[in-house]
Amino acid sequence: MLVLGLTAGATAKVKVNNLVFNPSFEKDSSGKNFKVTGWTVVSDNDKDAAFTESGWTHSGQNKFTNWKDKDFKVYTYQTVENIPEGVYNFEFWYANGDGANDCYVELKDFGGDPVKIPITKSGSWIKKAAADIKITAGKCAIGIYSDAKAGYWINMDDFTLYNQKDLEQQ
Ligand SMILES: [Ca+2]
Numbered sequence: 001m002l003v004l005g006l007t008a009g010a011t012a013k014v015k016v017n018n019l020v021f022n023p024s025f026e027k028d029s030s031g032k033n034f035k036v037t038g039w040t041v042v043s044d045n046d047k048d049a050a051f052t053e054s055g056w057t058h059s060g061q062n063k064f065t066n067w068k069d070k071d072f073k074v075y076t077y078q079t080v081e082n083i084p085e086g087v088y089n090f091e092f093w094y095a096n097g098d099g100a101n102d103c104y105v106e107l108k109d110f111g112g113d114p115v116k117i118p119i120t121k122s123g124s125w126i127k128k129a130a131a132d133i134k135i136t137a138g139k140c141a142i143g144i145y146s147d148a149k150a151g152y153w154i155n156m157d158d159f160t161l162y163n164q165k166d167l168e169q170q
Helices: none
Strands: 040-042 050-054 062-067 072-080 086-096 100-108 115-118 126-135 140-148 153-163
Touching (some): 062 072, 062 140, 100 126, 115 126
Antiparallel strands (some): 050 062, 072 140, 086 126, 086 153
8 A cells, every 4th residue: 555645653663675766955065056966857948947056955065956037947857766665655855935836755666656746835844745656667766746837846855765675673
């Protein structure tokens, strides 16, 4: 069964083996970077709406941002490879403003039905999560989609994908 909206706290104090590369965007240099290390930005006209930047992060020095002074549509993804078959949990943190038309984070290509996590409005950092993701394809794509009006912003940080066994081994 798929459970969305896992509450904070369940995993906050345990150490897990995070399979996401550059999950907290700390591999990017400080300031503003339009090349997001380990992630691919796809857009017809709005690649400049996806970048990393420093300040007001959930953790560390950098965060991921979607923002543009014109209406924009941009998709950013990372495919995690070489994942052993198993049951995994996923979580990330974000904060955003007004102006979203259609924004979500999705998991796909992992061997099961895609998981789409809607992004709702939150002016402060909050966590969203998806549990019990059965990965059988040896990989999992993590995608961030923003279709938004000019001036919309979303900050994201600390993407985590880990095997549920990590929790049992604490
Ligand atoms: Ca960070």
